[in-house]
Amino acid sequence: MPPGEMAAVIRARRRHRPRRRAENIFATRITLFQLSEHKIIKxxxxxxxxILQLLEEIKEDIESLTQCSHSIPAVVKLLATLQILASGSFQTVIASAVGIWQSALSRVIAPALNTLLQCTSQYIHFPTTNDEITRIKQDFFNIGNFPNVIGTIDCIHIPTVPPSLQEHIYRNRKHTYSMNVQVVCDANMVITNVVAKFPVHDSFIFRNSAIYQRLGNQAFGETWLLGKHCLFYLFVWGRFTVHLTFPLDI
Structure with a gap:
C-alpha cells in the first residue's frame, strides 16, 4: 500500500476509534459528624x-433541584459559605476543605449568601417594645450599675477588594483596603444592629445610620449608647437602630 494511502487509513481509524471518557473523581464531602464541637466553633x-437550626430554615432555598447522585448537598453549601465568612480565605482552600471543586463553590456562594441575608431580620433587630428596652437597660445596669444603657457600639474594619475607580475611599490608615462595619450589641453580646455600607470614619457611619435618626427622634426615651471611648459622642436621648446589608443597614 502506498505511504499516502496508509496514512489516510491510519487517520480514519483514529477518527472512528471509541474514546474512553475520563472518570470523574469526587472528593469526600465534609459533614459535621467528622468534627468535634471545638473544631466546629473554631x-x-x-x-x-x-448550624443545624440554620440549615433547617434555608434548606429548601439552597437544596439542589437535580437528582444527580453527586449534586452538592445543602449542608455542604452552608458549611462552605460559613467558612468563607468566618475565615475570609480563598475559594480554592475552602473548596478543598469541604470536598467540592472551586468552580462549583463559586456557583453556590452567591445563592447561599442571598438566602442568609433574607434571614438577617429574624436575628438582628433592635428592641422596639418597652419590655425589651427595659430588660436591656436592666442587664447593663446589673453589669456596672450604669443606668439607661441600651447598647454598646463600635466599628471594625473588614478587608475587601475595592472598586477600581474608588480605591482611595476604601484605603484605611493601615494602608490596606477595608469596609468599616458598625455593630451594636446588648449586654449578652447579642448583635442588635449592623451598618455595613461605608468604608469611612466611625462618626460618619453613626451619623448616617438609621439608629442615629431614631435616637434623635427620641424613639427610646432617655438612653445611653456606650462606645469604646466611654460614651459615644453624647448623652443620647432615645435614638437607636442598626443596619446590615451589602450594603447592609439593619
Missing part, C-alpha cells in the same frame, strides 16, 4: 446546634 464561628 472553623464556622457557630455551634453545631446553631
Amino acid at each position: 472553623r464556622y464561628r457557630l455551634s453545631s446546634h446553631a
Whole structure:
C-alpha cells in the first residue's frame, strides 16, 4: 500500500476509534459528624446546634433541584459559605476543605449568601417594645450599675477588594483596603444592629445610620449608647437602630 494511502487509513481509524471518557473523581464531602464541637466553633464561628437550626430554615432555598447522585448537598453549601465568612480565605482552600471543586463553590456562594441575608431580620433587630428596652437597660445596669444603657457600639474594619475607580475611599490608615462595619450589641453580646455600607470614619457611619435618626427622634426615651471611648459622642436621648446589608443597614 502506498505511504499516502496508509496514512489516510491510519487517520480514519483514529477518527472512528471509541474514546474512553475520563472518570470523574469526587472528593469526600465534609459533614459535621467528622468534627468535634471545638473544631466546629473554631472553623464556622457557630455551634453545631446553631448550624443545624440554620440549615433547617434555608434548606429548601439552597437544596439542589437535580437528582444527580453527586449534586452538592445543602449542608455542604452552608458549611462552605460559613467558612468563607468566618475565615475570609480563598475559594480554592475552602473548596478543598469541604470536598467540592472551586468552580462549583463559586456557583453556590452567591445563592447561599442571598438566602442568609433574607434571614438577617429574624436575628438582628433592635428592641422596639418597652419590655425589651427595659430588660436591656436592666442587664447593663446589673453589669456596672450604669443606668439607661441600651447598647454598646463600635466599628471594625473588614478587608475587601475595592472598586477600581474608588480605591482611595476604601484605603484605611493601615494602608490596606477595608469596609468599616458598625455593630451594636446588648449586654449578652447579642448583635442588635449592623451598618455595613461605608468604608469611612466611625462618626460618619453613626451619623448616617438609621439608629442615629431614631435616637434623635427620641424613639427610646432617655438612653445611653456606650462606645469604646466611654460614651459615644453624647448623652443620647432615645435614638437607636442598626443596619446590615451589602450594603447592609439593619
